[in-house]
Amino acid sequence: MSTFKKIFVGLLCSLVFAFTVNGQELEKWSSSNPDASDALGNWIKRYPAAANYIVAWDVNHPDRSQALVAWAAANYQLSADNFHQLHKDWAELDTITTMYMDATRAFLKLSRAYNTEITSLMTHPGGLKWESEHLSVAATTETTK
Secondary structure: OOOHHHHHHHHHHHHHHHHHHHHHHHHHHHHHHHHHHHHHHHHHHHHHHHHHHHHHHHHHHHHHHHHHHHHHOOOOOOOOOHHHOOOOOOHHHHHHHOOOHHHHHHHHHHHHHHHHHHHHHHHOHHHHHHHHHHHHHHHHHOOOO
């Protein structure tokens, strides 16, 4: 086997392992944090357009969404507008704080109520997306029973 093939196979195995470990950890998140998972699921159902936007933002800018959750916990009385003022150069906050303000307020409230749990979820790359997809599948399964 050539050196290139060995490197490629090694990288492929590493990626498969990483995704499997991450998926297993995320599966445990939901069952280990049922109240936070339920609250997140309810938020997603109530604000599907905003949830899709914020999930996509998390996928593309996980450092920024993690910063929002950390800021929410540290600044309990402040609004998303205050966070936006700190990060005027983050264009996506324009959309989040105008089009989806009610959903953003609810997300901040959720992040504050379940800060440890939501922080834990969002430290996984793509964790918010994974959870939202699995919550949607679970909700669909429940309604078809």
